[in-house]
Amino acid sequence: MTKTILITGASSGIGKETARLFQAKGWNVIATMRNPDSESELSTLENVWVTKLDVLDLDSITKAVNDGIQKFGGIDVLLNNAGYGAYGPLESFSRDKILRQFNTNVIGLLDVTKAVLPHFRQNKKGLIINISSIGGKITFPLGALYHGTKFAVEGISESLHYEVEQFGGQVKIVEPGMIATEFSGRSFDFSNDDSMVEYQKIVGALMGAMPAMAQNASPSSVVAEVIFEAATDGKNQLRYTAGEDAKMLIANRQQYDDATFIGGIKAQFGL
Template sequence: MKTVLITGASSGFGEAVALRFAKVGWNVVATMRDPSAAGPELGSWPNLLATRLDVQDRQTIASAIEEGIQRFGGIDVVVNNAGYGLFGIFEGVSREAIHAQFDVNVFGAMDVVRAILPHFRSKGSGMIVNVSSGAGAIGFPMASIYSASKFALEGWSEGLSYELDSIGIKVKIVEPGGATRTNFMQRTGAESGRQQPIEDYAPFLRSIGTLYEGMGSSADPDAVEKVAAAIFTAATDGSNQLRYSPTDDIQPILNARRSSSEQAYRSLTLGIFTPKAA
């Protein structure tokens, strides 16, 4: 039986993908900052170990990996799912908040991968699935720092994929859309609420706020399961595909970013994000 280690598995995508792997017979190391917050269903699977891993604490990363190897004999797949979004006007975001965003979304994932690679190299195989976002391909207003962290995650993942492919280890990227109903938004709201308001941006914020509220109200109710299915597919399909974009809400703008001219893409995004006259 194969084993997967998943970060940020207490809820949302992480919990859903942990259950998906467990239900088909995989051993699962479901990690989270606070194991007491684990959903009750996680505790009902004998092939699932819920344990502590805080991506900002390298000792907990090493401990969780060692615990998983000791319990199940090895680890075959790592899913870097832990993350949160920092939303707001760039000028109002503190330097400390920006560092924290990169510490979780980028450096945390890097530290998990750095810690697992000696084990993967000893086996001559392994799979890393990094959970990015549509914001890893597109810069969204009010999300410039979050987008920057996910752009960094994707660039690192793509470059890393060539290095690791040479020694039998695969890297995949999964890009969920922007409007998903998960506990991801709880930390996002807490972090974003600490920013300093700047009155000059108020008209723009009202316009963009209305736009994003509309996006949120039309969120795909099946997005969590779609993303969990895409993560499972990425980990198991045996292909060389690098990116997986499982939710429909982000597809039109992703297609424009990757398939049309820069001028056409810019015209599309200006039409979406430019404040409309009152």
């Protein structure tokens, strides 16, 4: 029987590449996004259903999950991919922007997961794959909001895996490194206030380091391949790292104590 994956944030980047890959591998794909009317490529592919799901809108979540189950007869894998990165000095963010970062990356993930869990529990199977980041294991300057959400995704996922095991389900985490498009596209939201002069050195350091960081970035297709591996390898494995930069940074984080590792990050940014 053909398996089905539901993907959030499938309009671009990792989500779109993953939808393409799973479709090419013979899966049914429920490709969800906030503005499905603007999607012209995925909607032409066989066994791909493009539909609206905004992780900030509970009604759209419920409808997408229920309609997807009805269309394909069930969901085997949920990929919680929708999200973005808010960077900048904490003082420069409005409370609304702080809430939007956590509501999108954390509360939205929980709401989508809760909507799918009854279906998985009824079928006594189902796999949840949560897109975290190396930013869920290490931090860069000015990422208090983004890293806060990804550290949360790590904890949520690790704890949730105990629960879903009770009915035969699984949770897995994919931790990408730098993705080629993320700092030039809509997944990056930078905030700054020039009047806060104390922060401008570190702001300049981050902006100056971006071109070099981008040189080691992986294309979204690399992450999609790791997601497919996680979905199909049958292993009882919680974490998967995607990208050579991610593998190196996480290995370094495990090797060094806090002072040494954080000192290395400061040196990288010239701080």
